[in-house]
Amino acid sequence: xxxxxxWQQPGGWPRDDYFKAVHDxxxxxxxxxxxxxxxxxxxxxxxxxxxxxTGTRFQGYDEVVVSWRVGxxxxxxxxxxxxxxxxxxxxxxxxxxxxxxxARLPYLAEPEQVAEAVRTALTGS
Numbered sequence: 001x002x003x004x005x006x007w008q009q010p011g012g013w014p015r016d017d018y019f020k021a022v023h024d025x026x027x028x029x030x031x032x033x034x035x036x037x038x039x040x041x042x043x044x045x046x047x048x049x050x051x052x053x054t055g056t057r058f059q060g061y062d063e064v065v066v067s068w069r070v071g072x073x074x075x076x077x078x079x080x081x082x083x084x085x086x087x088x089x090x091x092x093x094x095x096x097x098x099x100x101x102x103a104r105l106p107y108l109a110e111p112e113q114v115a116e117a118v119r120t121a122l123t124g125s
Contacts, residue, residue: 005079007108012076013041014108019068022046025115026066031122034063042084043069048118056122058091065090066118070107082107087114089121 004010007018016038023036023046034049046066053059070084087102087109103117 002077004077005108008076008079011041012074012078012081014038014044014068018108018111019044019046021111022066022114025111026118029115029119031115031119033066040072042072042074043067046118048122053122057124058122061091061093063092064122065092066102066114079108080106087117 002012004012007015009015019036019038022044023033026033026046026048031048032052034047034052036044036046038044045068048064048066050062053061053064058064066087067085067090068087070082070086074082074084076082086107087105089100089102091098091100100121102114102121105113105117109117
């Protein structure tokens with residue numbers, strides 16, 4: 001019997017509003033994302049453009065993508081029942097992309113936890 005988290009839909013994947021809630025939590029911290037999206041059930045992202053990066057350690061970069069990706073073949077029956085990367089950052093300048101870990105967050109961390117990890121990554125504190 002599945003023991004689903006409140007951010008999971010009946011099939012175990014994140015609910016449609018999960019990444020929007022993460023976006024809104026980041027915005028509530030004073031960091032204005034450009035956009036968010038959820039592609040396939042195993043991926044989602046929040047885009048931080050140049051304006052959001054002003055005054056941060058990533059100033060001068062084109063964008064930072066706050067990404068969530070797990071294995072396509074997961075059959076999640078609870079919030080920790082995923083495989084893959086979970087939350088990470090993709091930092092982009094021109095054609096150069098770097099991938100960096102975003103704290104050690106649970107796969108379905110509360111949106112406020114993700115927002116705090118993003119703030120810490122941007123400011124270094």
